[in-house]
Amino acid sequence: MPNVSLTINGKKISQPIEARTLLVQLLRDQLSLTGTHVGCDTSQCGCCTVHLNGKGVKSCAVLALSCQDSVITTIEGLAEGETLHPMQQAFREGHALQCGFCTPGMIMAGIDMVKRKGYELDEKTVREELEGNLCRCTGYHTIVKAIQAGARAMKNL
Amino acid sequence: MSASIQSAKIGDSVIRKEDHRLVTGAGCFSDDVNLPGQAYSVMLRSPHAHAKVLGIHTKNALKCPGVISILTGQDLITDKIKAIPHRPFSPHPADIMLTNSDGSEMFMAPHYPLVVDKVRHVGEAVAMVIAESLAAAKDGAEAIEVDYEILPSVTDTVSAAKKNAPRVFDTAPSNVCLDAETGDREKTEQAFAKAAKIVSFTTWIPRITGVPLEPRAAVGEYTDNGRHYTLHAGTSGAWRTQMDIAIMLGVHEDHVRVITKDVGGHFGTRGMLYGEFLLVVWAARRVGRPVKWTCDRQEAFVSDYQARDLAVEAELALDEKGHFLAIRGSNISNAGGHTTNFSPLRKGVEIMSTIYRMPAAFFRARGVVSNTAPTRPYRSSGRPEVIYVMERLIDLAALACGIDRVTLRRINLLQNHEMPYTNPFGMVFSDGDYHQSMEKALRMADWDGFEQRRQEAKTRGQCRGIGIANYVDTASGVPRERAEMTLRADGTVEVIIGTVSTGQGHETSFAQLVTDWLGVPFDQVKILTGDTQFVKFGGGTHSGRGLRLASIVIHSACQTIIKKGKRIAALLLKCEPSVIEFKEGVFYQKGELGQESQGGPVSLTQVAEASMGLTDLPEELQGPLRAIGDETVTVAEFPYGCQVVEVEIDPQLGSLKIINYTAVDDVGRAVNPAIIHGQVHGGIAQGVGQALMEQAHYDPVSGQLLSGSFMDYAMPRASDFPFFNAQYIEIPSKTHPLGMRPAGEGGTAPALGVMINAICHALQDYGVKHVEMPATSERIWQAIQQAQATKTS
Ligand code: FES
Ligand code: FES
Numbered sequence: 001m002p003n004v005s006l007t008i009n010g011k012k013i014s015q016p017i018e019a020r021t022l023l024v025q026l027l028r029d030q031l032s033l034t035g036t037h038v039g040c041d042t043s044q045c046g047c048c049t050v051h052l053n054g055k056g057v058k059s060c061a062v063l064a065l066s067c068q069d070s071v072i073t074t075i076e077g078l079a080e081g082e083t084l085h086p087m088q089q090a091f092r093e094g095h096a097l098q099c100g101f102c103t104p105g106m107i108m109a110g111i112d113m114v115k116r117k118g119y120e121l122d123e124k125t126v127r128e129e130l131e132g133n134l135c136r137c138t139g140y141h142t143i144v145k146a147i148q149a150g151a152r153a154m155k156n157l
Numbered sequence: 158m159s160a161s162i163q164s165a166k167i168g169d170s171v172i173r174k175e176d177h178r179l180v181t182g183a184g185c186f187s188d189d190v191n192l193p194g195q196a197y198s199v200m201l202r203s204p205h206a207h208a209k210v211l212g213i214h215t216k217n218a219l220k221c222p223g224v225i226s227i228l229t230g231q232d233l234i235t236d237k238i239k240a241i242p243h244r245p246f247s248p249h250p251a252d253i254m255l256t257n258s259d260g261s262e263m264f265m266a267p268h269y270p271l272v273v274d275k276v277r278h279v280g281e282a283v284a285m286v287i288a289e290s291l292a293a294a295k296d297g298a299e300a301i302e303v304d305y306e307i308l309p310s311v312t313d314t315v316s317a318a319k320k321n322a323p324r325v326f327d328t329a330p331s332n333v334c335l336d337a338e339t340g341d342r343e344k345t346e347q348a349f350a351k352a353a354k355i356v357s358f359t360t361w362i363p364r365i366t367g368v369p370l371e372p373r374a375a376v377g378e379y380t381d382n383g384r385h386y387t388l389h390a391g392t393s394g395a396w397r398t399q400m401d402i403a404i405m406l407g408v409h410e411d412h413v414r415v416i417t418k419d420v421g422g423h424f425g426t427r428g429m430l431y432g433e434f435l436l437v438v439w440a441a442r443r444v445g446r447p448v449k450w451t452c453d454r455q456e457a458f459v460s461d462y463q464a465r466d467l468a469v470e471a472e473l474a475l476d477e478k479g480h481f482l483a484i485r486g487s488n489i490s491n492a493g494g495h496t497t498n499f500s501p502l503r504k505g506v507e508i509m510s511t512i513y514r515m516p517a518a519f520f521r522a523r524g525v526v527s528n529t530a531p532t533r534p535y536r537s538s539g540r541p542e543v544i545y546v547m548e549r550l551i552d553l554a555a556l557a558c559g560i561d562r563v564t565l566r567r568i569n570l571l572q573n574h575e576m577p578y579t580n581p582f583g584m585v586f587s588d589g590d591y592h593q594s595m596e597k598a599l600r601m602a603d604w605d606g607f608e609q610r611r612q613e614a615k616t617r618g619q620c621r622g623i624g625i626a627n628y629v630d631t632a633s634g635v636p637r638e639r640a641e642m643t644l645r646a647d648g649t650v651e652v653i654i655g656t657v658s659t660g661q662g663h664e665t666s667f668a669q670l671v672t673d674w675l676g677v678p679f680d681q682v683k684i685l686t687g688d689t690q691f692v693k694f695g696g697g698t699h700s701g702r703g704l705r706l707a708s709i710v711i712h713s714a715c716q717t718i719i720k721k722g723k724r725i726a727a728l729l730l731k732c733e734p735s736v737i738e739f740k741e742g743v744f745y746q747k748g749e750l751g752q753e754s755q756g757g758p759v760s761l762t763q764v765a766e767a768s769m770g771l772t773d774l775p776e777e778l779q780g781p782l783r784a785i786g787d788e789t790v791t792v793a794e795f796p797y798g799c800q801v802v803e804v805e806i807d808p809q810l811g812s813l814k815i816i817n818y819t820a821v822d823d824v825g826r827a828v829n830p831a832i833i834h835g836q837v838h839g840g841i842a843q844g845v846g847q848a849l850m851e852q853a854h855y856d857p858v859s860g861q862l863l864s865g866s867f868m869d870y871a872m873p874r875a876s877d878f879p880f881f882n883a884q885y886i887e888i889p890s891k892t893h894p895l896g897m898r899p900a901g902e903g904g905t906a907p908a909l910g911v912m913i914n915a916i917c918h919a920l921q922d923y924g925v926k927h928v929e930m931p932a933t934s935e936r937i938w939q940a941i942q943q944a945q946a947t948k949t950s
Pocket of ligand 1: 042
């Protein structure tokens with residue numbers, strides 16, 4: 001079995017894996033990082049979004065072996081101890097989740113959006129950028145607002 | 158802001174207790190559960206819509222590396238596993254009964270988790286493969302050979318009802334399982350005979366599927382010692398699942414434990430037992446180790462209980478002034494491949510006239526089976542369908558009679574003084590100010606300013622339309638609920654309750670009730686649910702019954718705690734319990750609040766301590782203070798409201814944009830406004846999804862589900878919506894002891910009707926009378942082309 005070495009949430013990991021293992025499977029099944037969710041099998045829902053070398057990716061569409069030497073951040077790696085990341089805080093304060101299943105992916109996608117588009121995100125941009133993230137509970141209203149609020153709060157990071 | 162310094166009473170938008178774990182990835186959804194030594198399973202599903210299973214050959218599959226066992230329907234029979242105990246109607250005295258009009262019994266047939274005779278829809282499970290890994294189980298499933306004798310199939314609702322349609326159950330005389338009549342035929346005929354105007358409308362409310370974003374998953378365990386089964390799975394109420402599994406296994410409920418933690422959405426889709434939940438615990442016994450199953454999304458599309466799918470023919474009779482005289486017609490509901498649930502048929506037809514004054518009505522209501530996935534209630538079950546029909550009829554009538562649509566509604570909408578109102582099907586609407594909600598929605602949406610906006614849009618070549626729909630939602634469901642409350646010595650209040658949150662935030666809103674009524678800090682209230690180890694009863698989350706019934710049983714438990722607390726406080730204060738009063742978590746002698754006389758006041762925590770510490774208490778007051786609220790609520794609630802939607806259509810492309818979406822709901826008394834708004838927003842999105850894009854599309858010839866993944870099944874996305882303009886009103890319900898009305902389904906109930914009304918209004922100038930759902934850009938474009946072709950010919 002081949003081996004993969006990478007850094008996940010600041011921790012170095014070296015793990016033997018089957019070559020066909022997807023990044024999301026490595027995270028969930030082998031490393032018990034179950035905050036990254038799987039909502040589909042066609043890379044549409046965005047529940048599995050993580051940051052790979054600082055960029056948002058759908059971890060269900062990435063082979064774990066291709067992540068050799070990369071740096072990965074998952075939803076579990078955002079908060080600093082008890083202090084939530086501003087985007088997490090914005091979701092929590094803005095009631096931007098109901099069942100919470102899409103939430104980790106939404107938060108990771110939101111942060112990625114800020115990195116690419118800046119701290120002042122207009123409604124249209126956020127809605128368009130959420131093309132790859134589905135939510136069945138909220139009607140997106142509070143999610144869009146939370147991402148805008150989280151983006152502004154990230155300025156002070 | 159931390160929850161502890163926030164006010165957390167009834168009416169406060171408290172930040173939810175559940176959200177810290179959910180935003181940090183620390184939730185525990187079904188697939189997050191893994192047990193030591195677990196095996197993995199996959200279901201081999203039928204590729205055919207209708208076929209006899211002549212043989213299942215597992216020899217090669219069993220040779221695949223890692224495959225442990227393969228189970229089939231025959232094994233279920235050998236082990237005497239019973240069929241899934243479906244209840245086609247949930248019993249509630251407020252709903253009408255539907256029975257066959259010829260007096261015969263409604264047709265019901267057993268539904269097994271694995272096929273025992275023939276497959277009745279694409280995706281029905283034929284065999285279960287258990288293996289050392291998921292990949293091995295998949296390899297095993299591929300190596301199974303099944304001999305099918307393919308039979309002709311029928312998926313379409315109206316076709317399925319026909320006499321000569323392929324027969325889904327050989328033992329039934331036809332696919333029509335239920336053929337009922339409701340209302341007053343004679344009175345209705347008389348009303349139609351003297352009508353000045355009759356408008357008719359024939360439509361089909363498409364089949365959709367609920368798509369909770371978390372796919373189903375389950376882990377089953379069995380211990381020989383004690384013959385005990387444990388199921389870990391997302392359910393809408395662990396207790397009902399426990400009961401059903403015990404029935405199927407033929408064991409006492411005490412031998413089954415069901416644990417539900419976080420659940421990634423429900424909407425009705427998770428409301429009945431799924432065969433796979435039984436299979437994992439049964440398989441665990443068979444193979445002697447835990448067995449896990451996780452549903453793929455594509456598998457979910459073919460095997461989740463689907464929804465809606467109602468064919469309607471309706472006629473509305475009006476007098477020359479526009480008063481409604483009567484409504485009549487026929488509804489056919491498609492239950493799919495098994496006789497699982499006919500509740501949406503009833504929930505719809507019983508309020509066919511919705512919240513309008515209707516002197517007479519008569520409907521035929523049929524439930525059919527077909528070669529499609531079984532259906533069950535989905536958000537606001539049955540009501541969005543008929544509200545859509547009624548609201549379309551009104552708009553069509555307005556055009557036909559030359560009366561303004563809002564005026565026509567004003568004339569016929571029930572007035573306050575007419576309540577309680579018995580509708581022509583026998584449903585009693587207790588109370589509601591329907592005019593207030595409609596007028597408020599009209600103002601919020603600036604209905605009167607529409608013409609100007611339309612003209613402006615026209616200059617850009619765009620067609621603007623505005624639509625309106627009123628709704629009423631009959632909240633009934635399982636009438637009983639139970640809360641067990643314990644006051645611990647440290648002042649913590651634990652509440653055990655049977656309804657499970659599937660996103661509604663019960664841990665928060667239920668705790669707010671306790672904080673308000675007992676004066677206990679919000680942080681010290683713990684809502685415990687989802688484990689039959691301690692949950693002894695619970696009706697489940699459906700039909701707006703979560704907060705509606707929880708509030709009643711929690712209130713009653715709080716009252717008992719206060720009553721018992723007064724007796725203890727009286728002992729502490731050396732006075733009679735009758736002179737003790739309770740306010741904001743403090744017991745005091747009448748008229749002495751705030752004074753330090755006679756050792757009072759006594760806090761709830763002190764009472765709790767005393768109940769644990771004092772040895773000279775009467776027996777029933779010793780130990781932690783406990784109370785049980787257990788009530789059977791036989792009245793239904795009728796939340797209502799109004800939505801107004803403004804759309805813009807590009808006639809060249811047929812593309813549509815929602816410009817403004819206004820919603821008004823009467824929630825009676827708001828507990829957590831943020832949660833209520835969330836419910837309304839989410840409900841709207843699901844309704845709009847159905848109106849504009851969603852469809853579980855079965856090929857009429859092959860019976861294949863053509864929309865079987867997120868690539869084909871159109872899901873509403875963020876870019877499909879504007880910010881919603883939603884407000885609620887609080888007119889306390891007269892039938893709910895605390896004035897509350899459910900808020901979970903009001904977003905969806907009018908959404909189908911209001912969307913199609915807005916679209917048809919936008920296209921009015923083109924001569925378009927109607928666009929069927931889902932009103933995709935293509936359909937809208939076609940409707941314009943057809944209307945224009947008719948005009949010129
Ligand atoms: S699980 Fe990766 S996009 Fe759906
Ligand atoms: S909060 Fe449930 S899917 Fe988004």
